[in-house]
Amino acid sequence: xxxxxxxxxxxxxxxxxxxxxxxxxxxxxxxxxxxxxxxxxxxxxxxxxxxxxxxxxxxxxxxxxxxxxxxxxxxxxxxxxxxxxxxxxxxxxxxxxxxxxxxxxxxxxxxxxxxxxxxxxxxxxxxxxxxxxxxxxxxxxxxxxxxxxxxxxxxxxxxxxxxxxxxxxxxxxxxxxxxxxxxxxxxxxxxxxxxxxxxxxxxxxxxxxxxxxxxxxxxxxxxxxxxxxxxxxxxxxxxxxxxxxxxxxxxxxxxxxxxxxxxxxxxxxxxxxxxxxxxxxxxxxxxxxxxxxxxxxxxxxxxxxxxxxxxxxxxxxxxxxxxxxxxxxxxxx
Amino acid sequence: xxxxxxxxxxxxxxxxxxxxxxxxxxxxxxxxxxxxxxxxxxxxxxxxxxxxxxxxxxxxxxxxxxxxxxxxxxxxxxxxxxxxxxxxxxxxxxxxxxxxxxxxxxxxxxxxxxxxxxxxxxxxxxxxxxxxxxxxxxxxxxxxxxxxxxxxxxxxxxxxxxxxxxxxxxxxxxxxxxxxxxxxxxxxxxxxxxxxxxxxxxxxxxxxxxxxxxxxxxxxxxxxxxxxxxxxxxxxxxxxxxxxxxxxxxxxxxxxxxxxxxxxxxxxxxxxxxxxxxxxxxxxxxxxxxxxxxxxxxxxxxxxxxxxxxxxxxxxxxxxxxxxxxxxxxxxxxxxxxxxxxxxxxxxxxxxxxx
Numbered sequence: 001x002x003x004x005x006x007x008x009x010x011x012x013x014x015x016x017x018x019x020x021x022x023x024x025x026x027x028x029x030x031x032x033x034x035x036x037x038x039x040x041x042x043x044x045x046x047x048x049x050x051x052x053x054x055x056x057x058x059x060x061x062x063x064x065x066x067x068x069x070x071x072x073x074x075x076x077x078x079x080x081x082x083x084x085x086x087x088x089x090x091x092x093x094x095x096x097x098x099x100x101x102x103x104x105x106x107x108x109x110x111x112x113x114x115x116x117x118x119x120x121x122x123x124x125x126x127x128x129x130x131x132x133x134x135x136x137x138x139x140x141x142x143x144x145x146x147x148x149x150x151x152x153x154x155x156x157x158x159x160x161x162x163x164x165x166x167x168x169x170x171x172x173x174x175x176x177x178x179x180x181x182x183x184x185x186x187x188x189x190x191x192x193x194x195x196x197x198x199x200x201x202x203x204x205x206x207x208x209x210x211x212x213x214x215x216x217x218x219x220x221x222x223x224x225x226x227x228x229x230x231x232x233x234x235x236x237x238x239x240x241x242x243x244x245x246x247x248x249x250x251x252x253x254x255x256x257x258x259x260x261x262x263x264x265x266x267x268x269x270x271x272x273x274x275x276x277x278x279x280x281x282x283x284x285x286x287x288x289x290x291x292x293x294x295x296x297x298x299x300x301x302x303x304x305x306x307x308x309x310x311x312x313x314x315x316x317x318x319x320x321x322x323x324x325x326x327x328x329x330x331x332x333x
Numbered sequence: 334x335x336x337x338x339x340x341x342x343x344x345x346x347x348x349x350x351x352x353x354x355x356x357x358x359x360x361x362x363x364x365x366x367x368x369x370x371x372x373x374x375x376x377x378x379x380x381x382x383x384x385x386x387x388x389x390x391x392x393x394x395x396x397x398x399x400x401x402x403x404x405x406x407x408x409x410x411x412x413x414x415x416x417x418x419x420x421x422x423x424x425x426x427x428x429x430x431x432x433x434x435x436x437x438x439x440x441x442x443x444x445x446x447x448x449x450x451x452x453x454x455x456x457x458x459x460x461x462x463x464x465x466x467x468x469x470x471x472x473x474x475x476x477x478x479x480x481x482x483x484x485x486x487x488x489x490x491x492x493x494x495x496x497x498x499x500x501x502x503x504x505x506x507x508x509x510x511x512x513x514x515x516x517x518x519x520x521x522x523x524x525x526x527x528x529x530x531x532x533x534x535x536x537x538x539x540x541x542x543x544x545x546x547x548x549x550x551x552x553x554x555x556x557x558x559x560x561x562x563x564x565x566x567x568x569x570x571x572x573x574x575x576x577x578x579x580x581x582x583x584x585x586x587x588x589x590x591x592x593x594x595x596x597x598x599x600x601x602x603x604x605x606x607x608x609x610x611x612x613x614x615x616x617x618x619x620x621x622x623x624x625x626x627x628x629x630x631x632x633x634x635x636x637x638x639x640x641x642x643x644x645x646x647x648x649x650x651x652x653x654x655x656x657x658x659x660x661x662x663x664x665x666x667x668x669x670x671x672x673x674x675x676x677x678x679x680x681x682x683x684x685x686x687x688x
């Protein structure tokens with residue numbers, strides 16, 4: 001396993017006490033795996049991504065460990081993290097379109113970046129940079145341009161190039177396709193795949209609220225709800241046989257091309273996620289869930305019910321336990 | 334059905350920001366009609382001019398040439414008072430609900446503003462009944478939103494509140510500019526279904542979006558815009574079921590779908606460029622690297638298309654040539670800036686010639 005996150009909790013300090021935005025999240029990524037992390041706004045998906053690279057002063061890790069390539073990642077220690085950023089873990093920030101400073105040319109920005117990371121052989125890296133620019137269909141002269149001279153899609157591609165220049169093990173891509181047109185979305189999505197295939201990045205976490213983009217590029221999908229993981233499985237499983245009621249509702253609310261309102265009436269999910277300041281005990285989706293029953297007042301465990309398919313839902317684990325129990329009885333008989 | 338809004342040969346030029354000067358055409362002779370009880374979705378990439386059309390309908394921008402009529406009257410000629418009457422019937426809702434409100438006032442202040450300018454004589458009781466009816470129409474429980482500050486409401490509630498505000502007036506046309514792109518998937522559909530409901534009650538809606546699947550879901554008719562000109566227009570099922578223009582096909586091929594992976598061939602936009610590219614694509618597809626190389630080819634071809642589009646844009650600027658002559662005429666410019674002609678492919682389905 002190249003990346004493993006165990007029981008990670010991240011809280012924001014606030015006047016009304018700590019707000020636990022990420023609450024006991026565990027998952028592992030294989031080499032070459034692109035994991036999609038999806039959820040509503042406020043579900044803690046960006047907090048999780050940011051925690052893996054930079055905890056800003058408002059945030060603190062309240063528990064858990066992160067391991068990348070067998071080495072523990074000192075996420076609480078900003079100073080110790082510094083040499084690991086860009087080389088081990090790298091981030092394409094949300095709003096990457098406005099992440100480039102308008103006062104520096106792209107080329108200058110990149111050399112500054114390399115200098116501040118004490119990269120010894122900058123010339124080789126710059127040659128590699130030009131090769132990669134050519135690969136994604138940008139001409140070398142973008143290095144002589146300011147960021148505002150590039151289109152949105154080009155800027156997004158430049159930020160991804162910069163983030164992956166030192167071949168990080170883990171790339172966190174936060175909403176990289178959200179602000180783009182469909183054609184640029186596609187180009188950026190395929191660029192991520194290409195970079196993974198060429199080994200520029202070992203594995204990646206793609207954070208988005210758009211499940212249909214994940215269906216295109218991710219190998220597996222994790223669904224987050226109110227700070228906790230609700231379901232995690234291979235992309236095909238999540239899309240075709242989701243088990244958690246929240247995932248099911250989320251997928252049912254997506255209109256597909258070719259679906260008209262007079263043929264199918266889609267439904268949203270009533271209500272809104274609970275506040276994380278004083279989250280309710282038990283399953284946090286309970287109030288919006290059509291299948292909620294008494295047991296849901298206890299917190300459901302996030303357990304693996306099939307190989308590679310984990311769900312946090314009493315309904316699912318109960319019915320699965322029943323099936324497994326029957327199978328066990330048959331064997332003993 | 335009578336035509337409510339008629340957009341006739343509307344062009345809009347924006348002054349270019351570069352030092353070289355010149356004009357960027359945002360709209361090129363766009364014509365369409367919006368009858369009551371119909372949703373038209375206006376689809377295009379960024380820079381295609383879709384928001385400019387919305388702005389012109391809301392009188393936030395003036396067309397450089399061409400006319401827009403509402404019930405037979407030219408809307409560009411309205412004076413102050415006429416404009417107020419116009420806004421009684423035509424309202425807009427915009428992309429970012431979080432910035433549509435003033436954060437230091439309660440959200441229902443948007444209703445009070447309407448009362449101040451349109452219903453100054455009304456009694457409190459009548460007014461509250463009106464608000465309740467409007468909130469009911471957008472399926473919001475008044476207790477959930479009245480007296481709350483914007484940050485206490487969800488994005489979906491905020492957008493619905495703005496639609497309710499429009500419904501307080503005798504609104505006949507709603508310009509919905511990307512109203513759901515900032516909402517979560519779980520609340521998006523509710524707002525879409527609300528639009529469908531309002532449409533059934535006779536409201537005409539111009540639904541501006543870059544998301545093809547959302548546009549397809551709500552609309553009766555679709556207009557695809559590119560560089561300010563209509564490339565394809567007609568009944569939604571005909572456009573999505575049988576797209577004729579290469580640009581429409583390219584857009585459709587790039588839409589991410591849940592149950593279908595992106596296809597790598599055949600490529601729509603390549604036909605636009607030249608024959609040579611098609612040959613290249615085929616070679617790569619059958620090559621030893623298989624899907625990887627073809628993914629790359631696809632990505633760079635999309636880029637090539639965008640590059641080609643930039644060239645087109647620059648050429649258009651050249652058409653204007655002597656920019657000064659244009660500048661002196663200010664609004665009444667009738668520059669020969671011909672968009673590709675539209676031809677009827679089948680009834681209610683117009684396709685532009687390739688550009």
